[in-house]
Amino acid sequence: MEKKIAVLSGDGIGPEVMIEAIKVLKKIEEKFGHSFQLTEANIGGAGIDNEGKALPEKTIEVCEEADAVLFGSVGGPKWENLPPNEQPERGALLPLRKHFNLYANLRPAKIFNGLQAASPLRADIVGDGFDFLVVRELTGGAYFGEKGSDETSAWDLMKYSVSEIERIVRVAFQSAKTRASATGKTAKVCSVDKANVLSSSVLWRKVTNEIHQSEFPEIELEHLYVDNAAMQLLTRPRDFDVIVTENLFGDILSDESAQISGSIGMLASASLSDGGFGLYEPSGGSAPDIQGMGIANPIAQILSLSLLLQHSFGLTDEAKAIENAIQSVLDDGLRTGDIMSDGMKKVGTVEMGDAICEKI
Numbered sequence: 001m002e003k004k005i006a007v008l009s010g011d012g013i014g015p016e017v018m019i020e021a022i023k024v025l026k027k028i029e030e031k032f033g034h035s036f037q038l039t040e041a042n043i044g045g046a047g048i049d050n051e052g053k054a055l056p057e058k059t060i061e062v063c064e065e066a067d068a069v070l071f072g073s074v075g076g077p078k079w080e081n082l083p084p085n086e087q088p089e090r091g092a093l094l095p096l097r098k099h100f101n102l103y104a105n106l107r108p109a110k111i112f113n114g115l116q117a118a119s120p121l122r123a124d125i126v127g128d129g130f131d132f133l134v135v136r137e138l139t140g141g142a143y144f145g146e147k148g149s150d151e152t153s154a155w156d157l158m159k160y161s162v163s164e165i166e167r168i169v170r171v172a173f174q175s176a177k178t179r180a181s182a183t184g185k186t187a188k189v190c191s192v193d194k195a196n197v198l199s200s201s202v203l204w205r206k207v208t209n210e211i212h213q214s215e216f217p218e219i220e221l222e223h224l225y226v227d228n229a230a231m232q233l234l235t236r237p238r239d240f241d242v243i244v245t246e247n248l249f250g251d252i253l254s255d256e257s258a259q260i261s262g263s264i265g266m267l268a269s270a271s272l273s274d275g276g277f278g279l280y281e282p283s284g285g286s287a288p289d290i291q292g293m294g295i296a297n298p299i300a301q302i303l304s305l306s307l308l309l310q311h312s313f314g315l316t317d318e319a320k321a322i323e324n325a326i327q328s329v330l331d332d333g334l335r336t337g338d339i340m341s342d343g344m345k346k347v348g349t350v351e352m353g354d355a356i357c358e359k360i
């Protein structure tokens with residue numbers, strides 16, 4: 001396979017962990033016989049310093065020409081005093097999501113074997129770990145609906161169209177199908193809404209049922225009210241496979257899921273538009289406190305690459321090879337500082353990247 005990838009390393013630890021992800025990509029190319037053309041471009045603080053703005057036009061062009069975007073992270077103290085709309089995160093990431101209509105946000109919540117103790121949940125609840133995916137609608141609902149205020153009140157309209165719901169639940173069902181074919185487990189989708197109170201949720205549930213019946217009848221579907229879902233995640237996280245929900249509920253549930261998974265250095269995310277295009281990034285930020293120290297955990301960036309191969313290029317085996325290599329390195333006892341525990345071997349960013357490459 002031949003594909004083009006835009007590489008936007010950004011600021012802080014972004015460039016350090018991106019080098020490791022690219023090393024892993026080269027290894028995948030070699031082992032599976034693919035050819036990926038990489039084009040680097042400035043973003044965030046690096047965009048401001050080198051080209052005068054957080055999202056330079058040239059960077060948009062590079063992304064437009066690419067089949068997918070591998071993103072590091074942006075921001076840091078150097079740019080914190082700029083006007084809000086010119087700052088790295090607000091000036092780069094949000095316009096990029098809007099420009100490419102990245103309406104589906106995917107956040108895997110997974111505990112790798114050996115890292116169960118990193119979860120704040122009780123050991124009997126975590127068991128041997130959990131592995132589920134939160135699919136959040138990213139461009140609709142109350143965050144994008146009509147807003148207003150007068151002297152005594154303020155409002156944000158939570159509005160969803162049938163087509164907005166259809167496309168996001170399709171992503172969820174499709175993801176469940178892909179995950180099941182990789183693991184051999186039953187494909188399950190849990191749709192989260194508040195259909196006992198909100199009209200938009202009544203429509204959400206109706207459309208979800210219709211798409212389920214007409215296009216994905218073989219996949220198990222359950223519905224949960226959002227307040228119940230927030231509790232169930234804490235008591236039975238191992239029962240979930242794919243969770244799909246609207247923007248506001250997804251914002252909260254995806255952070256809850258990240259928190260119960262343990263270290264931010266292990267969590268990746270994908271933001272997808274139609275036709276397979278997507279932007280893939282670690283869930284954490286640019287970690288300026290550890291920049292340049294060689295101790296950042298590169299696994300979140302490497303898992304972002306694995307998501308890219310799976311969702312934009314359909315390379316499930318290659319994605320699985322990366323995840324297996326990470327598990328194998330963890331089984332060998334290698335740990336970066338953020339996931340370190342007694343009896344393990346502490347390694348830096350480069351050593352962790354090299355070890356993962358070796359396993360592939």
Ligand code: NAD
Nearest residue numbers: 073074075076089264265284285286287289290296297338
């Ligand atoms: P952060 O995620 O950068 O850091 C929080 C803590 O987690 C820090 O102690 C950091 O050292 C640690 N951490 C994060 N990633 C790690 C990794 N891979 N390995 C080891 N430790 C890791 O969040 P913050 O401190 O709130 O934000 C720092 C900067 O990042 C800010 O400028 C913020 O605006 C920006 N930010 C960017 C993004 C993005 O690019 N998508 C997201 C969040 C924050």
